[in-house]
Amino acid sequence: MNLQPFSPRDLIASNPWSSILLTTYSLSLSFLEAIPLSSVYRTYRNFTVLSDIEGYRASLADVGAVGVGRDYDLVPVRCRTGVFHPKIALMTDEAGEIRATVGSGNLTFGGWGYNNEILEYLRPGRDSACFADLVSMLESMMRETAPQGRLDCVTPPDLGPFIELGRKAAAIPGDGGSRLLHTMDRPLDEQIREMADDLGGAVSVCVVSPFFSGHHGVRLLCESLRCERVSVAVPSIAPSVFDFDAAAANGMKVSPVACDTFSDDRSLHSKLFDIECVNGRLIVAGSANATVPALTGANVEAVVARIHDRTPVFGWSPCMAYKEVSLTGEEEPKNRGGAALVLEYGDGTLSGRIVGADGVSGEWEAALAAGARRAAAGKVAVADDGSFTFVMPGDVDPLSFGSSVQVIFVRGSEEVRGWLVLRGFLDAMNRRGPLAREIGRLVAGFGTPAGMASILEFIAREPGALLEAAERTGGGRKANTPSGHLFVTGAFSTKSALDMKETWRAGSGSYAQDDLIDALVRHLARALPGGNDDAGDDEDEEKLDGAGERPQGRQGQGRNPPGKGQRIKKQIIERAFTQLFTKLEKSPAGPSRGNALYVLFDMISRIVPRAEEGEKLLALFLERWLTLAKGARPDEDDQGELDECVAAVVSRLVISESAKAVKMHEFLQSWLGREVPDNFACERSPIAGNLNQELLGRGFSQEEWSGAWRSILGTRTKWNTVNDLRRALLAGDASFVAPEGATDHELAVLGKFAAREGRPDRIYWLERPYAGHRPACKCGVNFPALQEKRLRNTRIATCDYIRCGRVVVDVSL
Numbered sequence: 074m075n076l077q078p079f080s081p082r083d084l085i086a087s088n089p090w091s092s093i094l095l096t097t098y099s100l101s102l103s104f105l106e107a108i109p110l111s112s113v114y115r116t117y118r119n120f121t122v123l124s125d126i127e128g129y130r131a132s133l134a135d136v137g138a139v140g141v142g143r144d145y146d147l148v149p150v151r152c153r154t155g156v157f158h159p160k161i162a163l164m165t166d167e168a169g170e171i172r173a174t175v176g177s178g179n180l181t182f183g184g185w186g187y188n189n190e191i192l193e194y195l196r197p198g199r200d201s202a203c204f205a206d207l208v209s210m211l212e213s214m215m216r217e218t219a220p221q222g223r224l225d226c227v228t229p230p231d232l233g234p235f236i237e238l239g240r241k242a243a244a245i246p247g248d249g250g251s252r253l254l255h256t257m258d259r260p261l262d263e264q265i266r267e268m269a270d271d272l273g274g275a276v277s278v279c280v281v282s283p284f285f286s287g288h289h290g291v292r293l294l295c296e297s298l299r300c301e302r303v304s305v306a307v308p309s310i311a312p313s314v315f316d317f318d319a320a321a322a323n324g325m326k327v328s329p330v331a332c333d334t335f336s337d338d339r340s341l342h343s344k345l346f347d348i349e350c351v352n353g354r355l356i357v358a359g360s361a362n363a364t365v366p367a368l369t370g371a372n373v374e375a376v377v378a379r380i381h382d383r384t385p386v387f388g389w390s391p392c393m394a395y396k397e398v399s400l401t402g403e404e405e406p407k408n409r410g411g412a413a414l415v416l417e418y419g420d421g422t423l424s425g426r427i428v429g430a431d432g433v434s435g436e437w438e439a440a441l442a443a444g445a446r447r448a449a450a451g452k453v454a455v456a457d458d459g460s461f462t463f464v465m466p467g468d469v470d471p472l473s474f475g476s477s478v479q480v481i482f483v484r485g486s487e488e489v490r491g492w493l494v495l496r497g498f499l500d501a502m503n504r505r506g507p508l509a510r511e512i513g514r515l516v517a518g519f520g521t522p523a524g525m526a527s528i529l530e531f532i533a534r535e536p537g538a539l540l541e542a543a544e545r546t547g548g549g550r551k552a553n554t555p556s557g558h559l560f561v562t563g564a565f566s567t568k569s570a571l572d573m574k575e576t577w578r579a580g581s582g583s584y585a586q587d588d589l590i591d592a593l594v595r596h597l598a599r600a601l602p603g604g605n606d607d608a609g610d611d612e613d614e615e616k617l618d619g620a621g622e623r624p625q626g627r628q629g630q631g632r633n634p635p636g637k638g639q640r641i642k643k644q645i646i647e648r649a650f651t652q653l654f655t656k657l658e659k660s661p662a663g664p665s666r667g668n669a670l671y672v673l674f675d676m677i678s679r680i681v682p683r684a685e686e687g688e689k690l691l692a693l694f695l696e697r698w699l700t701l702a703k704g705a706r707p708d709e710d711d712q713g714e715l716d717e718c719v720a721a722v723v724s725r726l727v728i729s730e731s732a733k734a735v736k737m738h739e740f741l742q743s744w745l746g747r748e749v750p751d752n753f754a755c756e757r758s759p760i761a762g763n764l765n766q767e768l769l770g771r772g773f774s775q776e777e778w779s780g781a782w783r784s785i786l787g788t789r790t791k792w793n794t795v796n797d798l799r800r801a802l803l804a805g806d807a808s809f810v811a812p813e814g815a816t817d818h819e820l821a822v823l824g825k826f827a828a829r830e831g832r833p834d835r836i837y838w839l840e841r842p843y844a845g846h847r848p849a850c851k852c853g854v855n856f857p858a859l860q861e862k863r864l865r866n867t868r869i870a871t872c873d874y875i876r877c878g879r880v881v882v883d884v885s886l
Contacts (some may be wrong), residue, residue: 100128273351311404414491548671549598
């Protein structure tokens with residue numbers, strides 16, 4: 074037996090584990106999040122904790138918990154015959170590697186360091202038989218959660234993947250004779266006696282335990298082993314001490330012993346039975362105390378039994394100081410009673426059950442709480458069996474709390490609490506891994522540049538996922554999208570665990586694979602820029618002149634430009650947006666691009682300002698967005714919101730660079746298919762403080778927005794020139810103004826047309842846009858390169874075809 078110091082943390086931090094299952098009796102969520110969870114934070118997809126109901130109840134007082142129900146699953150288990158007491162860690166990675174530990178320590182700071190604990194490490198090959206036993210235990214736990222089964226578990230997790238990998242581990246050849254003994258099917262004392270009998274029978278037994286049921290637990294073990302040579306370890310510090318006097322009064326001869334391994338300055342919490350047999354030595358270590366409930370199988374326990382030769386493993390020596398043990402006052406594990414809520418959230422509905430108490434039926438007032446924040450959730454009717462289901466108010470979004478949420482039921486002086494589990498979010502995290510957590514934090518208003526970088530890396534790999542989500546959600550603006558629950562409602566719909574036919578919930582469930590991305594699109598469309606968005610939280614590097622005015626020629630950055638804080642790397646931004654633009658370019662131009670344009674606008678306006686060289690990238694991406702938007706104006710009923718996006722984009726570009734005013738005017742004319750009418754100019758004039766303006770340039774004044782809009786509409790474009798020319802020629806006005814760059818031949822043809830001389834078809838008014846192909850004259854002949862260039866630059870050219878020679882004037886938009 075390896076007695077070298079070893080912590081479960083050493084194992085959990087040694088490999089990029091993707092799925093972790095932990096079981097415990099006592100529970101500290103602050104410890105869980107600080108040590109085990111943080112050790113695998115960047116790699117895990119599924120992190121599940123099975124805790125006895127006592128540990129669950131105690132965890133409700135843990136004010137330091139922030140991730141329960143959203144970063145990991147906490148499943149309370151109530152054992153109807155005793156307590157749920159195993160301390161197992163089971164870990165797997167993406168490659169199928171599996172490791173396990175079985176020990177005495179709970180998921181607390183004491184259990185992983187402050188106490189004197191013992192831990193068995195299991196690996197396939199040497200411990201293949203133990204993995205077979207572990208599979209048997211997990212399967213028994215699944216069976217016993219059936220109605221009226223031994224285990225009361227409102228929402229059991231899916232242990233199938235662990236069972237499957239456990240079977241594979243059990244099939245690996247190995248010569249180890251160790252076994253994992255558990256009490257799901259049989260009493261522990263019987264299993265220990267059978268292994269001792271296989272070694273010729275027990276000769277002596279030494280017990281290490283913090284609890285003893287007085288002396289009755291040791292007596293039960295010795296009677297089962299038919300062994301009279303008994304000793305009990307006496308530590309320096311322990312929760313309790315064996316009652317040697319009561320044992321002697323009942324005819325038991327029990328010797329106090331000690332050894333350095335279990336006599337340090339930490340409180341003894343190790344559980345071990347050192348059994349010397351005729352043909353070897355059996356060391357049993359794990360969760361089982363030397364108590365009657367542990368040995369008879371009333372509790373759920375797990376231990377590892379290893380066979381050694383008869384050579385002593387521990388240096389036991391006589392000790393008479395058992396009356397001098399310093400007691401910590403920790404109580405023996407038992408179900409102390411008390412009500413708790415076990416519940417989950419999905420599709421705007423809370424469902425679950427009050428466990429651990431009778432007489433809970435009736436009407437309660439519900440509230441959600443996280444830290445100092447508390448939100449009323451209305452009345453809830455609880456059935457006779459403690460179950461309930463109720464719809465959340467539309468203005469209460471659990472994810473918006475940004476950390477773990479407790480649900481509180483109050484009725485008069487009675488109060489019951491429980492952790493809220495976002496079931497759909499956990500299932501999405503099981504599929505998407507760390508990406509789901511980053512999206513969750515972003516949606517809750519706690520996104521970081523590092524988290525956004527992870528999301529962008531995903532988008533760079535799968536740009537179609539975001540664009541398809543835009544179609545499903547109407548660019549995040551679909552009218553029937555629930556407004557009160559931007560992320561969880563709808564995005565993570567789930568059936569109540571109380572209504573499911575299967576006893577054990579499948580981890581993958583029936584959730585759509587892209588609900589998570591739909592939630593991201595909705596958030597991008599609707600969330601207001603806030604204090605947690607660090608796009609503008611850094612030091613303002615803007616330099617003002619003596620009068621406090623913005624220097625001339627400044628490239629506009631709003632009042633809160635990117636400073637020296639953490640920025641998203643330029644390469645990550647460019648990679649993601651390049652893939653999105655390229656993907657959208659492959660779709661047909663036109664109104665069908667509308668939803669994708671919405672999500673692209675939202676991403677550009679919310680994310681790009683947080684990047685390195687954000688201002689430069691913002692201008693580049695906004696212009697590319699306009700290129701993709703050309704010809705995509707939707708039908709009349711749906712024009713408003715996209716019109717507002719366009720107006721904000723063109724104005725923002727002009728604020729940054731006033732020379733772009735003519736180009737932006739040309740785009741607006743193309744967007745509308747005509748000159749910008751007065752009603753459009755008035756209705757779409759950007760308003761400082763509105764969402765689009767805040768996103769694209771937080772802090773810009775109304776005068777800056779209005780000035781940019783006026784400068785755009787006040788310019789004359791080349792289209793204005795040729796359109797005025799057309800009106801003048803059709804009216805016979807000889808004082809027309811020709812486009813700059815017109816040749817003498819073209820001027821002559823235009824003059825004759827105005828004077829009504831010559832053939833009227835010598836001028837061809839090109840009205841059809843030709844952006845995606847080469848322009849052609851009325852005769853059908855494409856322009857040669859030089860004339861095509863002239864047409865695109867000056868909107869006038871001459872057909873070189875010898876049988877044509879028309880002057881072509883481009884009046885298209």
